[in-house]
Amino acid sequence: MNPVYGVLQAAMDDSNESIARDVAAIGRIGAVPSMLSVICKNTGLGFAAVARVTEGTWTACAVQDDIQFGLLPGGQLDVHTTLCSESRTMRRPIVVDHASTDPLYREHHTPRIYNIESYISVPIILPNGDYFGNLCAIDPRPALVSDARTLTMFTLFAELIALQLESENERSATEAALLSERTTAELREQFIAVLGHDLRNPLAAVGATAEWLARRSSEPELVTIGTRLRATTRRMSRLIDDVLDFARGRLGTGIGVSLAPVDDLPDALGHVVTELRDANPQRVVLEQIAVDGRVYCDRGRVQQLLSNLLANALTHGAPDQPVRVVVSVDAGELTVCVSNVGAPIAPPDLEKVFEPYWRPATSQPGGGLGLGLYICSQIVNGHGGTLSVSSSVETGTCFVARIPVNDRV
Known part of the structure; x- marks a missing residue:
């Protein structure tokens, strides 16, 4: 469904808020007062209105009152006392030139209640087929309103009002979407600030304490606590890095990659391997890193790439089997390969593994946010490379x- 139509449909309930919204929407259509004025002048009728009509309510949205009928925008009538209600049921116009002599309407309750002789009401039907209300006019005197010229004028005006309502609601929906996007962007920026500062600072303090405890060689229990705490803070730091990168990417800035000459990539x-090995002492990690000489890449991002790939392998690999890391450079291309033994990824899921927040159905609670592999793919893309899985x-x-990793500067 077109979202504009959703807005229009939502507007047709009988809550005070919905009614006020529709009255305001008609009020914003600058041509409506002129239409009502033209109707009164061309028909001789003293009262014309755009009415919002539902099964339970009749509400004036705009009026031209030259006979002191006494109804203002926002004013309501009992819908069951109006002919607009019958027009809505039939979804066609009702036209009365002289009610007291008309075979259908001389005994009708509406002309008697409101003391009217001439009446015309044409449905306002929105482009999606929803019923908004009626364009109507009345007068206590008889008048010729059943001629084709008058009915055509009312029909065209009703169609114009329906189109203007669609345009108005489309504008409102667009403004609401823009406001939502702006609010979301502001919240995302605040979120990034919280992650980047308010969480990192205390985490750094915890990390410093963990390092201090890990060096207390004379107290083995404190060393054990410190080592575990250090591993935990590093894992939390990696999670913060991933979320920050994801949030920045969604802001449109992308994951930054700064290429520079790197002489110590093996170290x-x-x-990275040592850090994750220490954090998982029960696991075996076998590495083979063969990188000779200078390469051009983002050192920190390549570290992050390996860290995420290795952490993923340790999380999903069989605990009694080693994880293998092989890094090499050949013909100006750096290859990072991380493999593990364990339950394979289902073929339909192979295309999903690099999507944000995706996790296999077999994942255990606490296994991460599902951003690590997505961040890896973005880092590789930023370097102009490829990332594949088998x-x-x-x-x-x-x-x-x-x-x-050749010199591209």
Whole structure:
């Protein structure tokens, strides 16, 4: 369904808020007063109105009152005393030139209640087929309103009002969407600030305490606590990094990659392996890092890439099987391969693994946010490389990142 139509349909309930919204919408259509004035002048009728009509309510949205009928915008009549209600039921116009002599309406309650002789009412039907109300006019004197010219004028005016209502609601919906986007962007920026400062600062303090405890070699229990606490703070820091990168990417700035010459990539990646090995002492991680000489890449981002891939393998791999890390450079291309043995990824899921927040159905609670592999794909894309995955019972699961690392400055 068109969202504009959803707005229009939502507007047709009988709550005070909905009624006021529709009265205001008609009030914003600048041509309506002129239409009502033209109707009165061309028909000789003294009262014309745009009415919002539902099964339970009749509400004047705009009026031209030259006979002191006494109804203002927002004023209501008992819908069951009006001919507009019958027009709504039939979804066609009702036209009366002289009620007291008309075979259908001389005994009708509406002309008697409101002391009217001439009457015309044409449905206002929205472009999606919903019934908004009626364009109507009345007078206590008889008048010729059943001629084709008058009915055509009313019909055209009713169609114009319906189109203007659609346009007005489309504008309101667009403004609401823009406001929502603006609010969301502001909240996202605040969220980034909280993650980047209000969470990192206390986490840094905890990390410093963990390092201090881990160095208390004379007190083994404190060393154990410190080591575990350090691993936990590093894992939390990685999660914050992932969420920050994801939020910045959704803001449109993308995940930043700054290429620079790097001479110590083996040490940098070796540090990542050591950190995760220490955090998972019960697991075996076998690494082979063969990178000679200078490469051009974002050192920190490549570390983050390996960290996320290795953390993913440790989380989903069989606990009694090793995880393998192989890093090499050949012909100006850095290859990072992380593999594990365990339950394979189902073929339909292979295309989903790099989507944000995706996690396999077999994931255990607390296994992460489902952003790690998405961040990996963005880091690789930022370097102009590729990231692929293969998975089977025979060979296990293997993620391979290929990144050009020749001098592109």
